[in-house]
Amino acid sequence: MRKTPLITAAAAALALGLTACGSGPGSGAADDTLVVGATAVPAGEVLTYIKDNLAEDAGLKLEIREFTDYVLPNTALQEGSLDANLYQNEPYLDDFNEAKGTDLVPVVDAYLPPMGVYSKQTDDVTKLADGAVVAVPNDTTNEGRALRLLASEGLITLRKDAGTDASPADITANPRNLTFKELEPAQLPRSLDDVTAAVINNNYAQDAGLSPTEDAILLESAKDNPYANLLAVRRGDEDDPRIEKLADLLTSPEVRKFIEDEYQGSVLPVTAG
The missing domain is CATH 3.40.190.10 (Periplasmic binding protein-like II)
Structure with a gap:
């Protein structure tokens, strides 16, 4: 049977517990930290590089929450315990929105992880x-x-x-x-x-x-490949200044160089060198 991957109730409860204390606009926190969901590799590593090396100078407070499946990062984003996520491509996002009734939108392509x-x-x-x-x-x-x-x-x-x-x-x-x-x-x-x-x-x-x-x-070849991983948000949050800062950093020369040096072709930047 072809289906969107299912998760156990225990896994769902654990992940929701991890995301329940979010600090973004959907979570009611007082500060302006941007909470971003990601799978560990490469999304989590790319975001960690940004957090450790670029975010402070850009005036961005970044919190990264890692997930081990493809469903919960979108569910948590739609419910508001995340402000954005980075892990999926646009065909998957479109299919998820249609299947789950969510209203998530792409902001910017970040990198291509070839299957x-x-x-x-x-x-x-x-x-x-x-x-x-x-x-x-x-x-x-x-x-x-x-x-x-x-x-x-x-x-x-x-x-x-x-x-x-x-x-x-x-x-x-x-x-x-x-x-x-x-x-x-x-x-x-x-x-x-x-x-x-x-x-x-x-x-x-x-x-x-x-x-x-x-x-x-x-x-996979990178040529004409529609499966670049993208930064996604709830519809209406595309113009959030924090989202715009993260989008700029994801497509910056510094991040492109990090991807090229760190992954040696296993992950490909989508921005021109």
Whole structure:
């Protein structure tokens, strides 16, 4: 079943407890700290660099709250315990808004974390065996992205009109008889012992100690790629001066250089050098 990833009630309660004391305008705090939700890598690291090196000079107080899934950062933002988040691409945000009835909007693209195919059984994606089991994300947008990556190498063929929400039902040719196993994105690295290959989002790959540039047997190209991660806010908060300051810092030469030096191609800046 293709679905937005689900979380347990316990995980939800824990995350809500972590976010309940937010200091942004939606939380009723007295100060002007900007509370931003993020996954740990690379979003949390990029924001930490900004907080430690650039925020004070820009007159920005920044608090970072890390999440381990793709649902709670948007839920917390919509409910007001976050002021912004950084971790998702626009196709995912659009799908989330439609599915959940949220009203979140993009502010600025920050960087591209290329999705990759990883395997413990082969070091060449063109040598995937007939009948190989390939794990893919189970949320609509990331599953479509994974299938499009496989199609870019000719492993499958998708319908010409298949969009960013492509599913296995859109496959028109599967010459290797690949079988697809749909898993929550965070579970994909751990699946590598049980499947032939897995298509893994960049942040979960790096969290698991995988290097996109060294370990991926197929990696997305940055050219014409719509999946840059973006800063998102509730509709109406786009002109918040704190949001504008963070947007400027995310696209600054200093942050571009940090991304280039820190990730060596595993994460790509979206601003020109």
